[in-house]
Every structure is written in C-alpha cells, then in structure tokens.
Amino acid sequence: MKKETARMIKTAAAGIVMLAAVICYNVEWKGSGDTAQFHLTALQEETAEEGTDALAPAGVENHSPEYAGNTGDSERDNGAGRIFVHVCGEVAAPGVYEMKEGSRIYQAVEMAGGLTENAAGDFLNMAGKLEDGMKVQIPDREEAVQWSREAAAYPGISAGADGGAVTSKINLNTAVKEQLMTLKGIGEARAEAIIAYRQEYGPFARIEDIMEVPGIKEAAFQKIKEDITV
Template sequence: MHRNRIKMICFTIGLMMAVLLAGCSGKQDARTVELSEAKEGSVAEEKEEETEDSAIEENEDIYVHVCGEVNQPGVYCLPAGSRLYEAIEAAGGLKEGAAAESLNQAQEAKDGQQIYVPSIEESLKEGVSGEGEPAEASDGKINLNTAAKEQLMTLTGIGETKAAAIIRYREENGGFQSIEELMEVEGIKEGVFNKIKDQIKI
C-alpha cells in the first residue's frame, strides 16, 4: 500500500514535469518563429528601400537650353551624364554655318545649362568660350584659349592644320599659360610665332 502511494506520487511528479517542459518548449518555438519572421520582414524592407533608391538614381534627368545655330532650339530633358553633342543632337543638330569648333562637344552637360552654338560669323567677331557662352568683346587680338578654328586661321601663317593643332594642344594641356607656349605646338616654330605674336593673347 505504501509502495503504491510512492509510485503514484512519482508518476504525478513526472507527469507535471513533462507538462512544464512541453510548455517551455512550445514558448521557445513560438519565440523562434517570431524572431525569424521579424528578421525576414526587416530584410524585405531593406531590399525594397534599395530598389527604390536605385530607381531614383536611374531616373535622374537634367534639363538644358540649346540655342543658337541649331535646327530646333529649345529646352531638352536628357539623362544625367549626357554630353554636349547629345544635347545638340536632341536639338536637331547643327545648322550649316554653325561654328562647331567653338564648343567642346565632349564636355558633360549640367542641369540648367544654356548651350549656345554661335555662327562662324559670330565666332570670328567675338570668340567663344569652351562652354558655348559668348566671350567678352575682342580687343583685336585672338585669344589662344578661346578662339575657334576659323578665328585662328585668320592669323598669318596659320592654316587649317595648324589651327586644329592649336585647339588639340590647349584641350590636352588645359590651355596656354603664355603666348610663347604656342611654339610648343606641332608645326609652329619661332618664325611663325614672331609674325603673329602681336596678334594673339591668352
């Protein structure tokens, strides 16, 4: 009788422990599921934010005003990073008589920029900067750093080949620092320089 009671007590204690352990295990499993779901949700949100950011970057555009000697002047929307030649193409290309050499068409266009394409006549009278903006009125001398090819060809002894060499030199070297530096251009020696040194400036 006494033994049966002890067995019954042991059985009851064992059953209670089993129930308690099962409850703890269930809670732990539920907590693990909750943590896993929360982590997955966080990763999904991060991916969604990255996708939105990427879409914003891809859709970034700029607006430029193309005017002067182009076939269809106006304001154009272009992808960020576009070059001047692409803006000119968007405006229908250059007109006959445009001073194409007055622009650095490989330059990157900026948002809000006005891209002015002068005529050859304007270029010869005034000169233009590399960004397509009219330069200051000329004092009669040719600016080696801003002159178009047509302007350079008005100098004594400078033909189309030498004019192109001058433009190439200033683009590769960031412009002339002195008029004497002109003698470093291929095909231009001291004799030619002495003939035109009073006609040029920087």
C-alpha cells in the first residue's frame, strides 16, 4: 500500500514537472515571437517615416523623374508664336531661320552670323519688325547706292534720311524688283512674278488685282494691301 502511494506521488510529481516545462516553453516562444513582431513593426514604421531611401542599397540615391519638355517646346510643336524669315545678301550665313514672332531685323541678322565687311548695314532699318515669310536682303555698299538711286527715281519707295525702312506705298505698275521685295512676304520669286504679270497683261487697275498673280493669294494680299498702290 505504501509502495503504491509512493509510486502515485512520483508519477504526479513527474507530471507537474513536465507541465511546468511546457508552460515555460510556451511563454518563452510567445515572448520571442512578440519581440520579433515588435522589431518588425518598428522597422516598418521607421521605413515609412524615412521614405523608400531607407530600403535602398548604400550609396544609391532615389530621385524623382525630371522632364525636359516646356512651354516653348509646345509652342514649337504647334507652330504658335514662330515665324520663318529668309536672310540673304551680305551676311555670314544666309538661309531660312525660325524665329519668335515679334522679332526684329537685327535679330535675324544676328541669327545669320552678322554682317560681312562689305555690308551696308545702315541701309535697312534694323529695328524693323519681322513678318512670317519675309525676306531680309542686306545689300553691299554698291547695291545700297543703286537702290537709293532707284528709290529717288521711283516715287513708290523712300530710303529715308537714315537709309532706313520703306515709308511710302509701292506702286505695283512702276516698282522694280528690289522695291517689290521690300513688301511683307514678297521675295524674289514673287516680285519677278508681279513684273512678269504686268508685262503680259498690262498695268494693274486696282490693288486687288495682284491676287491674280500666281503665288499671291488672299493671305499675302492682306499683309501688303496697306503698303501698295496703282
């Protein structure tokens, strides 16, 4: 009887020891898990506060994308606010140049590399405003003298005291090529077409008749109607 009681006590004691061990193990495991969870949560919060750079490798910076486009480029794509002018004669680099609307003649000359040594730079009004399709021809000194004589011979053009811009109306029936080329949008080809037309069909009866010339339509006429006469 005593032996049986002692065996039961030992069994119960062993069970208590095992139960205590299991309880300690669970407490330790759960505690470790909570600690790991705590560290992970803290790391996430710290990362959120510092931004994505905290997760980037050392020495690597995180930049937002930058765009090269701007309003000027959009205007260039649309063609808005842009004009094309032909700069020729006594300039370093004759050619067709794209410029901002409202630009002046001197700016077109600068775009073309500036005046040559033979240029009569004071013949034109360098402060004159450019128009789309305009031809800017810089004469040399001999041409400037010749053009001034022609201006004096034909009442349709005035060189001005300072050798500047045209100030009076161009007579379509008497103007020479160089005089016609001073009109907005009238280049060498159109000037020659005007002369060829009047030689074939006779003098213009009214300024609107210039629209009968090949290559000159309503838009071109609107640009020059205030500067021409018959």
